Amino acid sequence: MAGLKGALIGCGFFAINQMHGWNDVEGAEIVAICDRDPERLKLVGDQFGIERRYSDAEAMFADGGFDFVDIATTVQSHRALVEMAARNKIPAICQKPFARTLSEAKAMVEACRAAGVALMVHENFxxxxxxxxxxxxxxxxxxxxxxxxxxxxxxxxxxxxxxxxxxxxxxxxxxxxxxxxxxxxxxxxxxxxxxxxxxxxxxxxxxxxxxxxxxxxxxxxxxxxxxxxxxxxxxxxxxxxxxxxxxxxxxxxxxxxxxxxxxxxxxxxxxxxxxxxxLPWASRPWHNIQESVFAIEQHWVDQLRRGAEHSTSGADNLxxxxxxxxxxxxxxxxxxxxxxxxx
Ligand code: NAD
Ligand code: 89Y
Structure with missing residues (x-):
């Protein structure tokens, strides 16, 4: 079966771990990245050899060509980006904290449910x-x-x-x-x-x-x-x-x-x-967290392919x-x- 193609939004501090994890995951690869900070976009794009780079998430969704999105931004942008994924019918992973408030989190879960797309919170611990x-x-x-x-x-x-x-x-x-x-x-x-x-x-x-x-x-x-x-x-x-x-x-x-x-x-x-x-790309003392990033990403791919619910689905994370x-x-x-x- 062909591998899934993913896009990552937010190329900050923690996204480096997520990108390394994706390199190791079987059955998926990251084909596009997005960050509104040009320096972070260049740093991550160059480090991981990603050609398709965007400063605007709407433009990335409009171009398409990916099967899921991995949202690695801080909490302020989570709702807008998860709802953007739902509108574009793209399954989404969203970093923790999922939302600013519980009512916002419920709205995000509902948007993905109504759109029929999978939603997993990157609750890796x-x-x-x-x-x-x-x-x-x-x-x-x-x-x-x-x-x-x-x-x-x-x-x-x-x-x-x-x-x-x-x-x-x-x-x-x-x-x-x-x-x-x-x-x-x-x-x-x-x-x-x-x-x-x-x-x-x-x-x-x-x-x-x-x-x-x-x-x-x-x-x-x-x-x-x-x-x-x-x-x-x-x-x-x-x-x-x-x-x-x-x-x-x-x-x-x-x-x-x-x-x-x-x-x-x-x-x-x-x-x-x-x-x-x-892991070869990990460093102490973070290796415990870094290994779990790889594990949750592999779980995302495996469950998406089976059409099965994720352990830390949006609904679970509420x-x-x-x-x-x-x-x-x-x-x-x-x-x-x-x-x-x-x-
Ligand atoms: P960061 O500030 O270093 O990186 C966030 C990046 O997202 C920045 O480069 C910023 O320019 C970009 N960004 C923000 N809004 C955007 C938008 N709308 N469109 C495009 N780019 C946008 O933050 P970080 O430390 O990498 O943390 C990111 C998230 O990861 C946080 O929610 C944090 O809690 C979480 N985190 C999780 C773990 C874990 O183990 N699960 C560990 C550390 C951090
Ligand atoms: O942001 C936090 C997380 O999710 O794990 C550890 C951390 O990086 C700092 O508390």
């Missing part, structure tokens, strides 16, 4: 090798029925030098990083019925919150804590590892710093190294995005938020 290993252990029944979890991302890594806009928004860690941690919590323990959150800003040089502690009531009766921080200075920097603790009816799972997975149950304790692969919005709302009002009422 659940595709990380260590997270997949935890999911596999649970699916194999290693700890029986999980009743409690902790999903933790605590770091002092300087994310602002690569992504300066992160220091400038009214919202920071929940919208940028906690969104992934909340998605992992859903992926591992299932959908959420209620949420309570507290936030703080510790770093005086940024506008938004850089610490959040979130309590989740899952629909299956499990309880979990999602705790995220970019104000945590440790002797050994864990960026960008998500650490997981799960207690179940038959045992426990611990995913600890350094990608160690420990499973304890009636048969004793097993320890495994679940480190991500260091349930993660609702948790982001609920976390801000809960922290602002000091109240527990009913998630079902938001969806």
């Amino acid at each position: 659940r595709w990380q090798t260590p997270i997949q290993a935890v999911r596999k252990a649970l699916d194999a029944g290693a700890i029986g029925t999980p009743f409690w979890g902790r999903f933790s991302f605590r770091s002092g890594y300087d994310v602002f030098s690569g992504q300066p806009y992160l220091a400038e928004g009214e919202r920071f860690i929940i919208e940028d990083l906690g969104i992934h941690t909340l998605d992992i919590a859903r992926y591992i323990l299932g959908d959420v019925s209620a949420l309570t959150a507290r936030t703080k800003r510790v770093n005086p040089g940024i506008k938004g919150e850089d610490v959040a502690t979130i309590l989740l009531d899952h629909e299956n009766d499990a309880t979990s804590v999602v705790d995220v921080s970019y104000a945590t200075k440790l002797s050994k920097e864990p960026f960008p590892e998500t650490l997981i603790e799960l207690d179940g009816s038959e045992g426990t799972i611990r995913l600890s710093q350094g990608y160690g997975l420990e499973i304890t149950n009636g048969r004793g304790t097993t320890r495994m190294d679940v480190s991500p692969k260091l 349930k993660t995005f609702a948790l982001v919005e609920a976390a801000y709302d809960s922290a602002a009002r000091g109240q527990t938020i009913d998630i079902g009422a938001m969806l």
Whole structure:
């Protein structure tokens, strides 16, 4: 079967990973790129040998010649670009955060549904090798029925030098990083019925919150804590590892710093190294994220060809995005938020 042709919009900091990922994916290639910044367009076009270059997304869609679009811009342009893809009947991948608000996200999902085109959010963290290993252990029944979890991302890594806009928004860690941690919590323990959150800003040089502690009531009766921080200075920097603790009816799972997975149950304790692969184009410590970019892109192609729903479809991502919005709302009002009422 002929490979799919893709177009990428937004040639910024993270798009470099996405372009490397596409080079490795089986069954797809990027044939056109777009960025309104001529320097970024040239840099990415030259690095990856892409001839078709556009400064305007409308012009790229008008010329056509591609089967899907990969939107790698920041959140402000996501709605316009996803709706442009829907109008042009082109399946779309959109980076996280999917939208500025839940109502905007719902409109984007509806536009793609009405146009009959696939929509996947580039919510890649659940595709990380260590997270997949935890999911596999649970699916194999290693700890029986999980009743409690902790999903933790605590770091002092300087994310602002690569992504300066992160220091400038009214919202920071929940919208940028906690969104992934909340998605992992859903992926591992299932959908959420209620949420309570507290936030703080510790770093005086940024506008938004850089610490959040979130309590989740899952629909299956499990309880979990999602705790995220970019104000945590440790002797050994864990960026960008998500650490997981799960207690179940038959045992426990611990995913600890350094990608160690420990499973304890009636048969004793097993320890495994679940480190991500260091792909040839990747660099530490980002290789965990970079490998998951390749994995989600391959998943996009495989499911598109099968005509099957994506793990992080637009519709699925509404349930993660609702948790982001609920976390801000809960922290602002000091109240527990009913998630079902938001969806
Ligand atoms: P960036 O600002 O470096 O790059 C965005 C690029 O998009 C810029 O070059 C800009 O000129 C271009 N752009 C913006 N609007 C456009 C439009 N309408 N048409 C054409 N070009 C346009 O941002 P970044 O750091 O690369 O982040 C991009 C997105 O990726 C963000 O939403 C961010 O949250 C996300 N991100 C995801 C991960 C992950 O692991 N999933 C990691 C880092 C960043
Ligand atoms: O933007 C963020 C993301 O999605 O993963 C890590 C990050 O680059 C900084 O928090």
